[in-house]
Amino acid sequence: GGRAVPEEEARYDAIVIGAGFAGVTAARELRNKGLKPLVLEARDRIGGRVWTSTWAGEQVELGGAWLHPNYELTYKELNRYGLKTISDAAPEKAIYPTPAGYKTFAPEEIVPRIGAVLAKVFDGSRQYFERPREPLYRADLLKAVDPLSLRARLDALKLSAEDLALVHGELATYAGGDSRDGALTALAQWWALCGWTHEGWAQMSAARIEKGASALVQSILTAAQATVRFNTPVTAVADDGKRVVVTTASGAKFSAPVAVVAVPLNMWKKIQFSPGLPKVHAEATQEGVGVKPNAAKMWLRVSGDVGRIVVQGNAGDPIAAMVPHARLSNGDSLMIALNGPGLNVNDRASVDAAVKKFLPQTRVIDMKVQDWVNDPWSQGGWGMRRPGQMLRQLPAIQQPHGRIAFAGGDLPSGWIGSFEGAIESGMRAAGQVAPLV
Numbered sequence: 001g002g003r004a005v006p007e008e009e010a011r012y013d014a015i016v017i018g019a020g021f022a023g024v025t026a027a028r029e030l031r032n033k034g035l036k037p038l039v040l041e042a043r044d045r046i047g048g049r050v051w052t053s054t055w056a057g058e059q060v061e062l063g064g065a066w067l068h069p070n071y072e073l074t075y076k077e078l079n080r081y082g083l084k085t086i087s088d089a090a091p092e093k094a095i096y097p098t099p100a101g102y103k104t105f106a107p108e109e110i111v112p113r114i115g116a117v118l119a120k121v122f123d124g125s126r127q128y129f130e131r132p133r134e135p136l137y138r139a140d141l142l143k144a145v146d147p148l149s150l151r152a153r154l155d156a157l158k159l160s161a162e163d164l165a166l167v168h169g170e171l172a173t174y175a176g177g178d179s180r181d182g183a184l185t186a187l188a189q190w191w192a193l194c195g196w197t198h199e200g201w202a203q204m205s206a207a208r209i210e211k212g213a214s215a216l217v218q219s220i221l222t223a224a225q226a227t228v229r230f231n232t233p234v235t236a237v238a239d240d241g242k243r244v245v246v247t248t249a250s251g252a253k254f255s256a257p258v259a260v261v262a263v264p265l266n267m268w269k270k271i272q273f274s275p276g277l278p279k280v281h282a283e284a285t286q287e288g289v290g291v292k293p294n295a296a297k298m299w300l301r302v303s304g305d306v307g308r309i310v311v312q313g314n315a316g317d318p319i320a321a322m323v324p325h326a327r328l329s330n331g332d333s334l335m336i337a338l339n340g341p342g343l344n345v346n347d348r349a350s351v352d353a354a355v356k357k358f359l360p361q362t363r364v365i366d367m368k369v370q371d372w373v374n375d376p377w378s379q380g381g382w383g384m385r386r387p388g389q390m391l392r393q394l395p396a397i398q399q400p401h402g403r404i405a406f407a408g409g410d411l412p413s414g415w416i417g418s419f420e421g422a423i424e425s426g427m428r429a430a431g432q433v434a435p436l437v
């Protein structure tokens with residue numbers, strides 16, 4: 001049904017839905033194949049779960065920020081557009097939970113101890129992720145491990161209370177607050193992509209983009225020479241076998257021979273697909289991959305010079321983790337935190353009380369919080385598979401549905417929950433639909 005497609009809107013070869021890393025990459029790849037993309041974006045800005053902004057006089061990343069040196073595709077893009085990376089100074093102190101409460105350690109003392117415990121957690125991944133970017137290469141071996149949650153793995157290892165306290169908070173944080181929600185294989189794949197060592201794992205925040213992560217999204221989008229419509233949420237995507245008709249919230253319709261759905265996987269269920277989504281796609285979006293319930297990035301201006309100190313909460317703590325960012329000219333410090341279970345991220349007094357648990361001398365003066373779980377256009381944080389999702393869902397959700405392909409940092413073969421994964425999947429999706437135009 002619906003009105004006829006106006007002629008001026010009918011001139012696109014592909015419609016890309018979502019202007020995050022995955023969508024802009026798909027658009028740029030389509031352009032490189034000689035096709036004309038139209039990008040429809042719900043927000044009034046590009047970037048999605050990447051959002052470089054300014055706060056407290058500093059450039060701040062309200063979403064994804066850091067790059068691992070093994071982000072091969074991302075570094076290729078950075079080089080292509082002449083964007084530089086920078087590294088933050090190493091921390092001088094680290095606060096970790098112990099059975100006797102929080103303790104301050106020298107990083108050189110605590111880091112090797114954590115590494116030894118993580119090596120136990122991920123033991124076996126050299127075999128079951130023999131090829132880290134082709135995770136199903138040893139699907140036979142994965143059958144035994146993919147159903148395990150991080151918590152199940154920790155329980156099975158029967159770690160000492162000391163060892164458990166050193167790693168549980170970090171693993172729970174990556175799983176969105178509860179280690180039962182994250183698959184062992186999701187993080188074991190990161191471990192494998194990092195080179196199966198703790199030195200490699202510790203490089204996950206080795207660098208960030210000097211001009212901000214949004215600058216790279218913009219460079220890719222500029223190269224795509226796409227028509228971009230902001231404030232244009234897509235509500236329906238229909239494939240009649242010849243063309244795809246995309247309907248937006250205002251009732252406008254756009255059509256093209258193919259479409260790439262590059263919205264967060266958690267958001268697929270908000271779009272009406274016809275024909276309906278294949279069974280596994282539908283299951284994946286009902287279960288979700290973008291982590292919940294804790295994925296707020298919090299920029300905290302705290303009083304005084306707290307030094308270059310990293311804080312790792314225990315599983316269940318209201319502040320999951322904190323890292324230092326910069327010393328401000330007035331003497332205060334800027335820290336980045338992630339929320340843990342139960343924290344009211346909109347209430348400064350609650351955040352202040354939670355921070356004082358680790359840093360009793362300081363005070364939270366001001367804060368800027370981006371809560372991705374309650375964000376209407378992501379409804380979840382970074383992608384992190386749940387137990388069993390890799391084997392049950394990954395191969396199927398990477399497949400197109402007729403003339404519609406899917407892209408996102410939630411469904412790559414390599415680095416899930418990252419820029420690298422989003423770029424990888426954007427390339428795949430463009431390659432899938434281009435021959436159908």
Ligand SMILES: Cc1cc2nc3c(=O)[nH]c(=O)nc-3n(C[C@H](O)[C@H](O)[C@H](O)COP(=O)(O)OP(=O)(O)OC[C@H]3O[C@@H](n4cnc5c(N)ncnc54)[C@H](O)[C@@H]3O)c2cc1C
Nearest residue numbers: 018020021022042048049064065066234408409417418419
């Ligand atoms: C707090 C946080 C920290 C992170 N830290 C890192 C990090 O340090 N390093 C790293 O590599 N990765 C990190 N990530 C992950 C990384 O940001 C994501 O994997 C990546 O940005 C996802 O890109 P995407 O294009 O798949 O999705 P998105 O960036 O979410 O883009 C999807 C786009 O679709 C739009 N959209 C949604 N619904 C509709 C609709 N109906 N119609 C039209 N448009 C729609 C959205 O507005 C959005 O712009 C982090 C993520 C979060 C949340």
